[in-house]
Amino acid sequence: MIGLTFDGTILTAATLSDGGEIFASAEQIAPDTDYRAWLLAVCAVIEQIRTPQNAGDALGVALPAIIEDDVVTYSAFSLLANTSIRRDLQSALGMPVSVHNIGEALATQACRTGAATDAQLAVAMWIGNSCHGGLALAGQPVTGAHGATANWPHLQLPAPVPHELDGRVCWCGRSGCLESFLSTAALEGDYQRVTGEWRAAADITTASANSDIVADSVIQVFEDRLGRATATIISLFDPDVIVLGGTFLNLPRLCERMPRKWPGYVQVDRSKTRLVGSEGGINAVTAGAAMLAADRVMAAGS
Numbered sequence: 001m002i003g004l005t006f007d008g009t010i011l012t013a014a015t016l017s018d019g020g021e022i023f024a025s026a027e028q029i030a031p032d033t034d035y036r037a038w039l040l041a042v043c044a045v046i047e048q049i050r051t052p053q054n055a056g057d058a059l060g061v062a063l064p065a066i067i068e069d070d071v072v073t074y075s076a077f078s079l080l081a082n083t084s085i086r087r088d089l090q091s092a093l094g095m096p097v098s099v100h101n102i103g104e105a106l107a108t109q110a111c112r113t114g115a116a117t118d119a120q121l122a123v124a125m126w127i128g129n130s131c132h133g134g135l136a137l138a139g140q141p142v143t144g145a146h147g148a149t150a151n152w153p154h155l156q157l158p159a160p161v162p163h164e165l166d167g168r169v170c171w172c173g174r175s176g177c178l179e180s181f182l183s184t185a186a187l188e189g190d191y192q193r194v195t196g197e198w199r200a201a202a203d204i205t206t207a208s209a210n211s212d213i214v215a216d217s218v219i220q221v222f223e224d225r226l227g228r229a230t231a232t233i234i235s236l237f238d239p240d241v242i243v244l245g246g247t248f249l250n251l252p253r254l255c256e257r258m259p260r261k262w263p264g265y266v267q268v269d270r271s272k273t274r275l276v277g278s279e280g281g282i283n284a285v286t287a288g289a290a291m292l293a294a295d296r297v298m299a300a301g302s
Ligand SMILES: [Zn+2]
Pocket: 153, 154, 170, 171, 172, 173, 174, 177, 179
């Protein structure tokens, strides 16, 4: 199986065993404006991991986008807008290609080999350069009527305090979206508003864990907002598991602290819902995309 993830800046490709374990991977910076250059970069990174043994495999691509009928309909990354990436990559690479939302890929990996293998209903939350949601029922991803199932990042931040929504304009054209509070850029922006200095999101998380009082105060605000977001998902879906993945998150700390916030935001007892971290980072998304591509091949052959 072969998977690839584009997170907005980096292309990460990997080949996987049938059991879902990654045994070869490659990555490179992606062009950020030119679609043709982006396609060529994808081809280059895939060629690094193609071998005679996997030449017949399909490629699953996880994108920061809502995808309907194989066409990107919404994305924060303008080079992807209204593109037929599946068609174009199949032509360029000469191999079967399927395209998926990052949240769908994370939910799939979590249900097949990850943190939610025993879940009847699982909701995935990806928090990175952009944010994404996915939903899986009995191990199968559910994409919805428009490819936008569990699109939590563009719900408005619940229970805002006075002025909390001010100035939070989202790329989607609305304001107050959860993505404008919980993404990499959002955390970095909050830190800069407090200190006047820019600092990378991963550094803020690390500093918080190392008793940096200012960084920790910014992280605590982030956590309260994530608590409200996860409580809203529980109220809507009542899932067995919420799978949390991302690039700068302190997952053990979040999985310990978030459930304590839920009773204040949900109507009835939902203590059976578990919050689990996806420890694989971007590799978990890439693996999920590869699994979805293998599903498509199997479905086409049956
Ligand atoms: Zn939005």
